[in-house]
Amino acid sequence: MDFLLDAITTWLKEMLVGGIMSNLSSMFDSVNNQVADISGQIGQTPQGWNAGIFSMVQSLSETVILPIAGVILAFVMTLELIQIITDKNNFHDIETAVFFKWIFK
Incomplete structure (x- = not known):
């Protein structure tokens, strides 16, 4: 019975860690894209x-x-x-x- 609880805990941890990593990765990609956009606009002449x-x-x-x-x-x-x-x-x-x-x- 203990191995079943460990398996569920491991599965839940992997699912949560994977979801969090995916969200953070997409958030950082979005921020990097926006920074690149802004730096392109700032670098323009009048x-x-x-x-x-x-x-x-x-x-x-x-x-x-x-x-x-x-x-x-x-x-x-x-x-x-x-x-x-x-x-x-x-x-x-x-x-x-x-x-x-x-x-x-």
Whole structure:
């Protein structure tokens, strides 16, 4: 009777271990496939991923953002020049070094 219980226990262990190993194996294969998929997508360039959106963002940057940045920079530089000139008593005490300092700032 003891050998029957041992045989059933062994059969049950083998069945459970086989099922668990099969599930884990398929799960790891699935994870590896998904990681390979994601690494393929991450490795793409912006043009390769979606060329239409990339060209739209690039043209938007060149036609809208760059001119606005230029206007802001010109405004800040003009204010800085006005401050430098008013600090030096309205052109009475201006040296050329002040303008070079302003240009390199």
